Amino acid sequence: MMLFESPGWGWSESLPEVEFGQTLVKGAGRLIALNKQQRRDQAFFNREGLRFGGIIGYHYSFLNNRTDAELLEQKYNVYLSLSHQVNLKMLLNNRLDVVMTHDQYLVQLQDEPWFDQLLLQSEPYMEYDLRSVINPRKGFTLSEWQAVLQPRIDDGSFVALLARYHLPWPPRPLEL
Structure with a gap:
């Protein structure tokens, strides 16, 4: 079970x-980035060459559900860690451009003082039950x-x- x-x-x-x-x-996967000086908009998520952060073992539909860390690193510029917290810290420290996370995690962080520094993708990349x-x-x-x-x-x-x-x-x- x-x-x-x-x-x-x-x-x-x-x-x-x-x-x-x-x-x-009900869940949803969402991209987040730092909204540096409030100058970024939704178009940021479509830029070429972005460094992504994801979770080991997760399947991301827009990456063809591949999970091989070496392939994701080389082909898609994706760094995989063991936790959303690690990826978020790397994002806040400018070591990643975009993090793939989910709304269930983000809703728990809304009261953090740095939360308003985040740019959340307006539409989720995946929804699930x-x-x-x-x-x-x-x-x-x-x-x-x-x-x-x-x-x-x-x-x-x-x-x-x-x-x-x-x-x-x-x-x-x-x-x-």
């Missing part, structure tokens, strides 16, 4: 036996998972957990 995965990320192709639960979070992924062949079924999850939704404990991370219930796209 895995939580917060999207059916659109190829699970059914590689593991046709998996089942997906209800949508838990995050769900549970269950392989019933492993002895735990989707209906058994729902029997565990639904009481936590009903009593508000799951909703409170999502709220700690500024994630709405029922799921809807985040507003930045």
Whole structure:
């Protein structure tokens, strides 16, 4: 069982036996850059030669879902790290031009004093529904998972957990 995965990320192709639960979070991938002296606009994201920051193992649709770090570095000028926090620090220190992140992370940072220095891409490069992924062949079924999850939704404990991370219930796209 895995939580917060999207059916659109190829699970059914590689593991046709998996089942997906209800949508838990609606997500979106978004590019961010520094808005130096408030002079940059959305056209900045289309410039040639930009240095990108991404996460090891993530699939980026506009990079043909490739994950090979060496290939991404050489062909697309993408640096891969282990965390969004590392990439954000590199962006703030002018070591990257653009970072690929997601709205669920950005919404947690809105109160940071430097947040208004960021230029957020107006349209996400990807939208997705995050769900549970269950392989019933492993002895735990989707209906058994729902029997565990639904009481936590009903009593508000799951909703409170999502709220700690500024994630709405029922799921809807985040507003930045």
